[in-house]
Amino acid sequence: DSGVTQTPKHLITATGQRVTLRCSPRSGDLSVYWYQQSLDQGLQFLIQYYNGEERAKGNILERFSAQQFPDLHSELNLSSLELGDSALYFCASSFDRGGGEKLFFGSGTQLSVL
Amino acid sequence: GENVEQHPSTLSVQEGDSAVIKCTYSDSASNYFPWYKQELGKGPQLIIDIRSNVGEKKDQRIAVTLNKTAKHFSLHITETQPEDSAVYFCAASMSDMRFGAGTRLTVKP
Numbered sequence: 646d647s648g649v650t651q652t653p654k655h656l657i658t659a660t661g662q663r664v665t666l667r668c669s670p671r672s673g674d675l676s677v678y679w680y681q682q683s684l685d686q687g688l689q690f691l692i693q694y695y696n697g698e699e700r701a702k703g704n705i706l707e708r709f710s711a712q713q714f715p716d717l718h719s720e721l722n723l724s725s726l727e728l729g730d731s732a733l734y735f736c737a738s739s740f741d742r743g744g745g746e747k748l749f750f751g752s753g754t755q756l757s758v759l
Numbered sequence: 760g761e762n763v764e765q766h767p768s769t770l771s772v773q774e775g776d777s778a779v780i781k782c783t784y785s786d787s788a789s790n791y792f793p794w795y796k797q798e799l800g801k802g803p804q805l806i807i808d809i810r811s812n813v814g815e816k817k818d819q820r821i822a823v824t825l826n827k828t829a830k831h832f833s834l835h836i837t838e839t840q841p842e843d844s845a846v847y848f849c850a851a852s853m854s855d856m857r858f859g860a861g862t863r864l865t866v867k868p
Contacts, residue, residue: 647804687861700854700855703760745790745853748793752802
Protein backbone atom coordinates (compact mmCIF):
# COMPACT_ATOMS: atom_id res chain seq x y z
CA ASP A 646 0.00 0.00 0.00
CA SER A 647 1.56 3.29 -1.16
CA GLY A 648 -0.47 5.46 1.19
CA VAL A 649 -1.99 7.40 -1.70
CA THR A 650 -5.77 7.07 -1.90
CA GLN A 651 -7.79 7.61 -5.03
CA THR A 652 -11.56 7.58 -5.35
CA PRO A 653 -13.57 6.35 -7.02
CA LYS A 654 -11.86 3.22 -8.36
CA HIS A 655 -14.19 3.02 -11.32
CA LEU A 656 -16.30 5.65 -13.06
CA ILE A 657 -18.64 5.14 -15.98
CA THR A 658 -20.22 8.13 -17.61
CA ALA A 659 -21.48 9.47 -20.93
CA THR A 660 -19.99 11.84 -23.47
CA GLY A 661 -20.47 15.49 -22.63
CA GLN A 662 -20.59 14.87 -18.90
CA ARG A 663 -18.33 16.17 -16.15
CA VAL A 664 -16.61 14.08 -13.48
CA THR A 665 -14.36 14.71 -10.50
CA LEU A 666 -11.55 12.41 -9.44
CA ARG A 667 -10.19 12.68 -5.93
CA CYS A 668 -6.76 12.01 -4.49
CA SER A 669 -5.43 12.02 -0.94
CA PRO A 670 -1.63 12.07 -0.81
CA ARG A 671 0.57 10.15 1.63
CA SER A 672 0.66 11.67 5.06
CA GLY A 673 3.23 14.46 5.05
CA ASP A 674 3.54 14.75 1.27
CA LEU A 675 3.04 18.22 -0.13
CA SER A 676 3.10 17.53 -3.88
CA VAL A 677 0.40 15.86 -5.90
CA TYR A 678 0.79 14.79 -9.51
CA TRP A 679 -1.84 13.62 -11.99
CA TYR A 680 -1.08 11.20 -14.81
CA GLN A 681 -3.24 9.73 -17.57
CA GLN A 682 -2.66 6.19 -18.83
CA SER A 683 -4.59 5.16 -21.92
CA LEU A 684 -4.85 1.53 -23.02
CA ASP A 685 -1.37 0.12 -23.64
CA GLN A 686 0.07 3.60 -23.34
CA GLY A 687 2.60 5.10 -21.03
CA LEU A 688 2.01 7.59 -18.26
CA GLN A 689 1.21 11.04 -19.60
CA PHE A 690 1.94 13.81 -17.12
CA LEU A 691 -0.99 16.16 -16.69
CA ILE A 692 -0.28 18.53 -13.83
CA GLN A 693 1.49 18.93 -10.49
CA TYR A 694 0.52 20.88 -7.38
CA TYR A 695 2.78 21.74 -4.48
CA ASN A 696 1.25 22.91 -1.21
CA GLY A 697 -1.82 24.27 -2.95
CA GLU A 698 -0.06 25.98 -5.84
CA GLU A 699 0.24 24.77 -9.42
CA ARG A 700 3.89 23.76 -9.90
CA ALA A 701 4.13 22.22 -13.37
CA LYS A 702 1.84 21.60 -16.28
CA GLY A 703 2.06 18.84 -18.87
CA ASN A 704 -0.28 17.68 -21.60
CA ILE A 705 -3.45 18.70 -19.84
CA LEU A 706 -6.42 19.60 -22.02
CA GLU A 707 -8.29 22.85 -21.46
CA ARG A 708 -11.38 20.78 -20.63
CA PHE A 709 -9.47 19.39 -17.64
CA SER A 710 -8.65 21.28 -14.48
CA ALA A 711 -7.28 20.45 -11.08
CA GLN A 712 -6.76 21.96 -7.69
CA GLN A 713 -5.15 21.15 -4.39
CA PHE A 714 -6.98 22.06 -1.22
CA PRO A 715 -5.61 23.33 2.13
CA ASP A 716 -5.76 19.79 3.55
CA LEU A 717 -3.54 18.81 0.55
CA HIS A 718 -6.03 16.51 -1.13
CA SER A 719 -6.45 17.13 -4.83
CA GLU A 720 -9.25 16.89 -7.34
CA LEU A 721 -9.04 16.47 -11.09
CA ASN A 722 -12.07 17.77 -12.95
CA LEU A 723 -12.80 16.46 -16.43
CA SER A 724 -15.56 18.18 -18.40
CA SER A 725 -17.24 17.85 -21.80
CA LEU A 726 -16.04 14.27 -21.78
CA GLU A 727 -15.20 12.53 -25.04
CA LEU A 728 -14.77 8.84 -25.82
CA GLY A 729 -11.02 9.38 -26.04
CA ASP A 730 -10.88 10.50 -22.42
CA SER A 731 -11.46 6.92 -21.35
CA ALA A 732 -8.30 5.98 -19.47
CA LEU A 733 -6.75 5.15 -16.14
CA TYR A 734 -6.01 8.29 -14.15
CA PHE A 735 -3.29 8.07 -11.54
CA CYS A 736 -2.45 10.38 -8.74
CA ALA A 737 1.01 10.35 -7.19
CA SER A 738 2.50 12.24 -4.29
CA SER A 739 5.91 13.26 -3.05
CA PHE A 740 7.21 15.16 -0.08
CA ASP A 741 8.80 18.14 -1.79
CA ARG A 742 8.42 20.22 -4.94
CA GLY A 743 9.62 17.51 -7.23
CA GLY A 744 12.71 17.11 -9.33
CA GLY A 745 14.63 14.16 -8.06
CA GLU A 746 11.99 12.82 -5.73
CA LYS A 747 10.37 9.44 -5.42
CA LEU A 748 6.75 9.41 -6.46
CA PHE A 749 4.23 7.18 -4.74
CA PHE A 750 1.25 6.23 -6.88
CA GLY A 751 -2.32 5.47 -5.97
CA SER A 752 -4.23 2.56 -7.50
CA GLY A 753 -5.89 4.78 -10.08
CA THR A 754 -9.37 5.67 -11.23
CA GLN A 755 -10.59 3.81 -14.30
CA LEU A 756 -12.75 6.21 -16.32
CA SER A 757 -14.99 4.83 -19.02
CA VAL A 758 -16.80 7.30 -21.27
CA LEU A 759 -19.62 5.67 -23.22
CA GLY B 760 10.45 19.57 -22.06
CA GLU B 761 11.95 16.20 -21.28
CA ASN B 762 11.37 13.34 -23.72
CA VAL B 763 12.01 9.75 -22.63
CA GLU B 764 12.18 6.86 -25.08
CA GLN B 765 12.06 3.27 -23.89
CA HIS B 766 12.92 0.01 -25.67
CA PRO B 767 11.80 -2.65 -26.22
CA SER B 768 8.05 -2.29 -25.88
CA THR B 769 7.70 -6.01 -25.18
CA LEU B 770 10.21 -8.53 -23.89
CA SER B 771 9.80 -12.24 -23.33
CA VAL B 772 12.43 -14.30 -21.50
CA GLN B 773 12.73 -17.74 -19.99
CA GLU B 774 12.76 -18.04 -16.24
CA GLY B 775 16.31 -17.68 -15.00
CA ASP B 776 17.46 -15.57 -17.93
CA SER B 777 18.38 -11.90 -17.71
CA ALA B 778 16.27 -9.02 -19.01
CA VAL B 779 17.52 -5.61 -20.09
CA ILE B 780 15.38 -2.54 -20.75
CA LYS B 781 16.91 0.62 -22.16
CA CYS B 782 15.87 4.27 -22.02
CA THR B 783 17.17 7.50 -23.47
CA TYR B 784 16.36 11.01 -22.37
CA SER B 785 16.67 14.37 -24.04
CA ASP B 786 17.21 16.95 -21.29
CA SER B 787 20.79 16.92 -20.03
CA ALA B 788 19.59 18.75 -16.90
CA SER B 789 17.63 15.68 -15.74
CA ASN B 790 19.24 14.38 -12.59
CA TYR B 791 17.01 11.61 -11.27
CA PHE B 792 16.14 8.35 -13.03
CA PRO B 793 13.67 5.97 -11.36
CA TRP B 794 12.24 2.70 -12.59
CA TYR B 795 8.69 1.65 -11.82
CA LYS B 796 6.97 -1.71 -12.01
CA GLN B 797 3.26 -1.85 -12.74
CA GLU B 798 1.35 -5.05 -12.14
CA LEU B 799 -2.09 -5.63 -13.56
CA GLY B 800 -4.73 -3.51 -11.89
CA LYS B 801 -2.25 -1.62 -9.72
CA GLY B 802 -0.45 1.67 -9.72
CA PRO B 803 3.25 1.88 -10.61
CA GLN B 804 5.65 1.05 -7.79
CA LEU B 805 9.21 2.27 -7.51
CA ILE B 806 11.70 -0.59 -7.72
CA ILE B 807 15.03 1.21 -8.07
CA ASP B 808 16.34 4.68 -8.82
CA ILE B 809 19.62 6.35 -9.65
CA ARG B 810 20.87 9.91 -9.48
CA SER B 811 23.07 11.66 -11.99
CA ASN B 812 26.15 11.56 -9.76
CA VAL B 813 26.14 7.76 -9.75
CA GLY B 814 26.92 5.44 -12.66
CA GLU B 815 25.47 2.20 -11.36
CA LYS B 816 23.27 0.95 -8.56
CA LYS B 817 22.32 -2.58 -7.59
CA ASP B 818 19.63 -4.04 -5.38
CA GLN B 819 19.65 -7.84 -5.25
CA ARG B 820 18.61 -9.06 -8.73
CA ILE B 821 17.97 -5.58 -10.07
CA ALA B 822 20.57 -3.09 -11.30
CA VAL B 823 20.45 0.22 -13.10
CA THR B 824 23.23 1.86 -15.09
CA LEU B 825 23.43 5.47 -16.23
CA ASN B 826 25.52 6.98 -19.01
CA LYS B 827 25.17 10.75 -18.69
CA THR B 828 27.28 11.51 -21.72
CA ALA B 829 25.10 9.40 -23.99
CA LYS B 830 21.96 10.29 -22.02
CA HIS B 831 20.80 6.74 -21.60
CA PHE B 832 20.10 4.42 -18.70
CA SER B 833 19.20 0.77 -18.43
CA LEU B 834 17.46 -1.66 -16.11
CA HIS B 835 18.97 -5.11 -15.69
CA ILE B 836 17.07 -7.95 -14.05
CA THR B 837 19.02 -11.16 -13.46
CA GLU B 838 17.70 -14.63 -12.67
CA THR B 839 14.21 -13.62 -13.75
CA GLN B 840 11.20 -15.20 -12.08
CA PRO B 841 7.56 -15.42 -13.22
CA GLU B 842 6.62 -12.80 -10.62
CA ASP B 843 8.85 -10.32 -12.47
CA SER B 844 6.25 -10.32 -15.25
CA ALA B 845 4.80 -6.80 -15.38
CA VAL B 846 5.07 -3.51 -17.24
CA TYR B 847 8.22 -1.56 -16.42
CA PHE B 848 8.52 2.20 -16.85
CA CYS B 849 11.63 4.32 -16.84
CA ALA B 850 11.44 8.00 -16.02
CA ALA B 851 13.64 11.07 -16.01
CA SER B 852 13.21 14.06 -13.78
CA MET B 853 14.59 17.51 -13.37
CA SER B 854 11.49 19.39 -12.28
CA ASP B 855 8.50 17.25 -13.20
CA MET B 856 8.82 13.55 -13.99
CA ARG B 857 8.39 12.20 -17.52
CA PHE B 858 7.92 8.52 -18.22
CA GLY B 859 8.87 6.23 -21.04
CA ALA B 860 6.14 4.31 -22.88
CA GLY B 861 6.73 1.13 -20.89
CA THR B 862 8.05 -2.39 -21.50
CA ARG B 863 5.81 -5.39 -21.02
CA LEU B 864 8.05 -8.12 -19.60
CA THR B 865 6.88 -11.72 -19.69
CA VAL B 866 8.89 -14.37 -17.86
CA LYS B 867 8.01 -17.86 -19.05
CA PRO B 868 8.28 -20.67 -16.48
